[in-house]
Amino acid sequence: MDGMGANSRLTVAAHALTWIGLYQRRGHEVATSEQIATSVNTNPVVIRRLLAQLRKAGLADSRRGAGAGWTLSRDLSAITLLDVYEAVEPGPVFALHPAPPDRECIVGRGIAPVLGAAYDGVETALRAELARTTLGDVLRDVLRDA
Amino acid sequence: MDGMGANSRLTVAAHALTWIGLYQRRGHEVATSEQIATSVNTNPVVIRRLLAQLRKAGLADSRRGAGAGWTLSRDLSAITLLDVYEAVEPGPVFALHPAPPDRECIVGRGIAPVLGAAYDGVETALRAELARTTLGDVLRDVLRDA
């Protein structure tokens, strides 16, 4: 299994959408969670859980019943890594104090808003960088380096 | 007694160093982990563990024995949030696949380096943003808003 500390949900979600995009480009109607799971090397339920979040964000759609599966809601070139990040990541990168600091102390009283402002700037920069890459770019680079 | 997903280690470490800086500016020699823990509202061992990492990074020093405690290795204005981040955060923000993807598949074979390059750009942007704020800035803003 695993053992790292960072989140791989953005990676798996981007991989799944990119796979669907290539599959559709090759003329197929829908992609199943099992096909995607084979490419990602994980369990189909993991894929379905992630794609459910992406559907909620308006990036993917699903059909049920026989001949069911997943489709993209938009072209790969209209989906940025920021879109995927926002759909899939629960919270901000940095958190403030686990327990409220001492309000009798100047630092304890005042540092949370100051650090929070700095963290806001970091999140803004991170989002701007993620917005620079579309899944169309990702697929193009994958095919170029193949 | 918590409940969030993100890391608060950067917050606690920055708080501790800022507290030491103000305490020294007021004429005291050393700060104890118990004093700092009171301001942060946590256990002294948590502070000692974090300060040990900061000492390893050359940001703080400690004395043992009677009259022991912690001092800054540099002025607050010479310590950026990036310095603290690097001292205290273990890994990158985003991880690649938990298990190696399918090498029979074009996407599975090629997407990891492409996403990795995008993640490198994100880390670079994140670091640049953290480097823009020093703990001197933090203390100045805390005192200004007091």
Added chain:
DNA sequence: GGTTGATGTAACTGTTGTTGTTACGATTCG
């Protein structure tokens, strides 16, 4: 040289998040 007060660190607990897995109901095409 012993007392004292703080660091250094190991060990353990409770909680949370993540990934993977099984199971099964719901849905829809043919």
Added chain:
DNA sequence: CGAATCGTAACAACAACAGTTACATCAACC
């Protein structure tokens, strides 16, 4: 109706984190 797939709950295994207790170690000071 039957088959295939989604939708989702439930659970296990694992790691990370915060907090806590405990105790050895060290150095200043009387």
